[in-house]
Amino acid sequence: MGDQRRAWLTGGLSVVLIFSAIGGPLRAQSVQSPDEGFDSQVTGPPIFADDQADAQSDDERIEPVPRIGQRPIVQDGDLTEEQLLEYLYRVKEALPDIPVGYVDAYYEFSHRPKITEACDVILTNCYPYWEGCPIEYSLHHMQSMFGSAKDAGKGKRVIITETGWPSEGGSLKAAVASNENAMKYFIETQLWSQQNDIEIFYFSSFDESWKVGAEGDVGAYWGLWDKNEKLKF
Secondary structure, eight states, rough: OOOHHHHHHHTTTEEEEEEEBBBSTTTOOOOOOSSSSEEEEHHHOOTTTTTTOOOOOOOSOOSSSSEEEETTTOOOOOOOOOHHHHHHHHHHHOTTTTTTTTETTTTTHHHOOOHHHOOOOEEEEEGGGGTOOOOOOHHHHHHHHHHHHHHHHHOOEEEEEEEEEOOSOOOEEEOOOHHHHHHHHHHHHHHHHHHHTEEEEEEEEEEETTOOOOOOOOGGOOOOTTSSOOOOO
């Protein structure tokens, strides 16, 4: 993370979610230092079928919630459910004092109870936009997504690891990407999470202009800041 971006983010955040990993599937790259301004971070590596697991413990670098995967790797066919479970239990064995979780869409935790049972914490992505939900019903729909993951977790800690709304790029069914809708969703999400003590990571801090592949034009416009690091709202 660049110094300028870090300076902007540290003013109002206590936790940062890192999408990065080095040194093998069980080693997470930490960018945190005492002067960086973040109390803690959620970080972890993507895992693919051709990875060779390195079960070496990196306690001093992985904190405080290792997460296995950055996208639905079982649903996409990168791993079988059994392979993912093996990775989860190996990480848990290597880091017995740190909660370990797997990131996926909210519905997967009810569809895959063995994975849910293996997780110490439920890390769920909730995107009303990608389900074509109109903005006026988006908060309620996201709350329903969270409730589904919470029910599946049966009392386990649940963190919304990703949610957001694009500011431009088109529409998906009744979901329309616009500055107004993105601002509305952000404000309503933040108020709800604060009032109900829900742990949530908002996606994303900055636009990612390179993400226009499978997601189409809309993939580049999920940030609160644009690609030139200008605050949108």
